[in-house]
Amino acid sequence: MKSRNLSWVFMVAFLMNSVLCLTLSLVCLFFNCSLYVEWSIFWVEGCKGAYLLLIDWVSMSFCSFVLFISSMVIYYSESYLEGDLMFNRFCLLVALFVISMMLVILSPSFISILLGWDGLGLVSYCLVIYYHNSRSYSAGMVTVLSNRVGDVFLLISIGLLISAGSWNIFMIESEIMYSTLLGVLIIMAGFTKSAQIPFSAWLPAAMAAPTPVSALVHSSTLVTAGVYLLIRFYSLYSDTSLVDIFMLISCFTMFMAGVSANFECDLKKIIALSTLSQLGLMMSVLFLGFWKLAYYHLLTHAIFKALLFLCAGGFIHNMMEYQDIRSMGGVSQIGVVSCICLSISSFALCGFPFLAGFYSKDLVLEMFEMNMMNIFVLIVLMLSVILTCSYSVRLLNYLVWKNFKNLIFFSFSENFGILFPIFMLSFWAICVGAMLMWMIFPIPEIVYLTLLLKGGLLLIMIVGFIIGYILSDLGVEESLLFNGLVIEYFSEMWFMMYFSGQGFIKNVLLVGDYSFSSFDKGWFEMLGGTMMYNEILKLSSGGVLIQFNSLKVYLLIYFSWIVGLVGIWM
Template identity: 50%
Template sequence: MLYLSLCFISFFLLMFLSSLMFMMSLYFILNDLIYFIEWEIISLNSSTIVMTMLLDWMSLLFMSFVLLISSLVILYSEDYMSGDMMLNRFIFLVLMFVLSMVFVIISPNLISILLGWDGLGLISYCLVIYYQNVKSYNAGMLTALSNRVGDVALLMAIAWMLNFGSWNYIFYLDCLNYSEMYLIMLLIILAGMTKSAQIPFSAWLPAAMAAPTPVSALVHSSTLVTAGVYLLIRFSKALPEWLLSLMLVISVLTMFMSGLSANFEYDLKKIIALSTLSQLGLMMSILSMGFADLAFFHLLTHALFKALLFMCAGMVIHNMKNFQDIRFMGNLTTFMPLTSACFMISNFALCGLPFLTGFYSKDLILEMISLSYLNMFMYMLYFFSTGLTVCYTFRLFYYVMWGDYNLVSMCKLSEESWFMLYGMLGLMIFAVMGGSMLNWMIFLTPYFICLPLIMKMLPILVSVMGLWLGSMLFKYSMNYYFNLFNKYEMIIYSGSMWFMPMIFTKGVSNLPLNIGLNSMKYVDMGWSEYFGAQNLYYVLMKLSGINQWIQMNDFKSYLVFFVIALLMITLIM
C-alpha cells in the first residue's frame, strides 16, 4: 500500500520540519538575525547562476505554519480521500504545492519568486480540476487565467529591474520609491492583488472550491491566496503613498463585497471561501495603512482557524454524502458533537471572540484603525464589514448547527474517521492558543493604544450588532423581508459578488476572446498571410516555374545565338 506509507511519511517529515523552523524562528527573533544563503549552481567564465535564500524570523515562522498545516491536511486526506485510487498522486501534488510556496517565502530574488509563483498557479490548476468534470474544468480555467495576469505583471517587473543590475529586490527597497520606479511597484501590487483575489480579480476564489476539501483547507489558509499578501509585506517599505491609498480603497471594498455576498450564499464551502476573501481584504487594508507587521500577524492567525474551518466543513460534507447546500443540514450538534465543537471554535475565532486566536489580531487591527487617520466613510465601511463577518457566521450556525435536519433520515452521520479528527483536534489547539503565543513572539514591545471608551468598545459593539442582525434576519428567511419591499434584484446583485463571475467568464469569453479569434482568422491567417509569407511563396513558385520552363526547352539556344549575333553586330559597327 504505497499511498499509506506516503501519507504517514509526509506527515511526520513535514511535522518535524515545521517544529525545526519554529525553533529557528524563535532563535532568530530573540537574536535579531537575518541570514542570506547563496548557492552557486553553475559558473562559466565570469557568468554565474546563483540561488539565493533569505532566512529571517518572518520567512522561518511562515514556513513553519505552512508545513504544520500541510502536514495535518495530509493526515486528514488519509481518510477524506480514501476512496481515491490515485491518492499517491494527490499527495505528490500537495507536496509540490507546498514546495512552490516555500520557494515564494524564502526568495529575495524575483526570478526564484516567479518559479514558486508559477508553480503555485500550475499546481493549483491541477488540483482544482482534480475531480475532472465540466464545473471543475471551468473553475480551473478561471483560476489559471486570473492568476496569469499577476504572472505577467511579475515578468514585466523582472524586465524593468534589469535597470538595477540584479533581481535581488531586497537590496533595493530603499531606492525603489523614487518616481521612475513607480512602475515596478504598480506591477508588484497588481501581482499581489490577482493572487490574493482583490477586486476586480475576486471571481476565481469561490470558483476554486471545485478542488477537494483538503486542498481548499491548504489553499485558503496558508499557501496560494496568502502569497500575494506576503509579497506585498516584503515590498511594503518601497510602496508609494498614492498606490497605498488606491490599495486601501480596493481592499476595503473587497471586504464589504465578500461579507455581503456570504450572507446570501447557500454553498457551505463558498461561504467559507468568501470569508477568506473578507480576511484577505482586512490584511491588505491594514498593510496599505503602513502596518506590515499587523498584516503578517493576522495572516498567521487566520491560517490556523481557517484551515480548521475547512476541515470541519469537509467532515460535514463527507458525512452528508457530498451535499454542500446548508439548507439540507441542521442539528449537527446532536449527530456530530466533536466536529461541531471544532467548527464553532474556528468560527468564533473568525469573529474575534475574546481570547481565541482571531481576537488578538483582529481587535488590534481595529484599534489601530481607530488610532489612525482615516476618513469617516472608510472607517464606517471597515467596521460594517467586520459586523457582516459575525452576521454570516451566525447564519451558518443557524443553518448547520441549530436548525432542523433536512436530509433523508436514512443518512448515517458519524465521527469514525479518526485521522480526520486527529488533524482537526491538532489545529483546534492552535486555534485556541495560537493568537496569544504569536502575540508574545512577534511583538516583543506591546502596542500602546489609548482610545476613548466608545471607540475602545466599538469592535465588540459591532460584533454584537452583527450577531443580532444575523439571528433576526436568518431566524426566519431574509427573502421574506426583502419580498416586502420587492428587492429581489438586490439579493441577486449582492449574492453574485457584484456580477464579477459573470463579467470574468461570459464578458471575457464573449468580447476579448472573440476579438482574438477574429483577429487570428482575418489578420494572422487572412490578409497578413495573403500579403506576407503565403503570397511571397506563391510569387516565388511562379517565378521558379517560369525559370524552369526556360531551362527545359530550346529557347535558351536561340537566346545564346541572339546574344552572339548582337555581339558580332556591335563589333562590326
C-alpha cells in the same frame, strides 16, 4: 497500502520540518539575527543570476505554519479521500504545492519567486480539476488565467531589474525610480494572487477542488502568497502616494465579500468569501503602515481558516458531498465534536474574546481607529466587521442550531482520521493568538482610545451576531423582500465574475467564433485557398487528357505543331 505509506512520509516530513522552522524562527526572533545565503550561478549581460536564501523569523515562522497545516491536511485527506485510486497523485500534488510556496517564502530573488509563483498557479490548476468534470475544468481555467495576470507583473519587474544589475530586490532599495515602480508592480501582482478587486472572481470558483485542498489554499498557501509578498517587500511601496487608493480597494473587497457571503448558500463558497474578506483586512492594515500586524493576523487566520474548512469538509463528506446549507441542520445532535470545533473556528473568525482571531482583529481595528483620517474608510471597515459576524452566525444557525431539514439522508460518523487534525487545529486556534502576540510584540502596543471606541468594537460584534441570526431565521435568500436579480447581484459578487471571468471570456469566444466562421471559413476561404484550388484544378484538367495517352490528342498536337512551323516559315 502504498498510498498510505506515501501520505505518512509526507505528513511526518512536513511535521518535523515545521518544528525545525519554528525553532529557527524563535532563535532569530529572540536573538534578533538572520542568515542570508547567496549562491551565484551565472552572469547575463552584467546581471548576476543567483539563488538567494533569507532565513529570518518572518520566513521561518510562516514556513512552520505552512508545513504544519499541510501535514494536518494530508492526514485528514487519507480519510476524506478514502478509496480514491489516485491518492498517490494527490499527495504528490500537495507536496509540489508546498514546495512552490517555499520558493516564494524563502528567497528574495525575483527568479525564485517567479518559479514558486508559477508553480502555485500550475499545481492549483491540477488540484482544482482533480474531480475531472466540466465544472472543475471551467473553475481551473478561470483560476490559472487569473493567476497568469500576476505573472505578467512579475515578468515586467524582472525586466526592470536587469538594468539594475541584479534580481535581488534588496539591492535596489536605494534606487527611488526602481523602488517606486517595482512597488506598484508588486502590489498589482499581490492583488491578483490574493483576489482583490477586480481579480476576485477566481476565488469562489476554485472551490471545485477537494475540501482538503481548499483548506490548504485558503489558509496558508496560494491566496496568502500575495499578502506575504507585500509584507516582505513593504519598504518598496510604503512611501508611494497610491497607497491610499490601494487601501480603499482592499476595504471595498472586504465589504463586497461580506455582503456576498450573507446571500450565498453554498457552504464552501461562504467560507471562501470569508477568506476574501480577511485578505482585504490584511491588505488594508498593510497599506495603513503596520506590516507586523498584518503578518500577525495572517498567521492567526491560517490556523482558524484551515480548521473551518476541515470542519466543513467533514460535514460535506458525511452528507454525500451535499453543500447547500439550506438543506442542512441538526448536525449538533450527531456530530458533537465537529460542531464544537466549527463553533470555535467561526467565533475566532468573528474576533470572539480570547480566541486566536480576537488578539489580531481587535488590535487591527484599534489601530485603524487611532490612525485612520478618512471616516468613510473607517465606516466601510466597521460595516465589514458586522457582515463578518453576520455570515458566521448565519452559517452556525443553519448547520448547528436549526433542526434537521429531512431533505437529504446520510449516515454521520466521526472517525479518528478526521477528528485528530480538527482537534489539533482547534487547540492552536485557541492558544496561538496569545502566544504569537507575546513573541511578535514583546512590548505591548499602547492604544489610546476612549471607552466608547474601545467598547464599540464589542458592540459591533454583538450587532453582527443579531443581524446574522435574524437573516438566517427570515431566510433572506428566499425572502420576498429581495427579488431574484437582487439576490443574484449580491451572491455573485456584484456580477464581478461576469466581467473578469465567465462573461468576458464568453463574449470574446463568441466574437472569435463569428470571425472564424465568417472570414476563415467564409470570405478568406472562397477568395483564397478554395478559389486557387479550383482554378488550378481547371488548368490541370488539360494536362490530365495528355496523360491518358489519347491518339486523337497526340495527332491534334502534331498537326498543330506542323501548322505553326509552316506559318513561321511563310
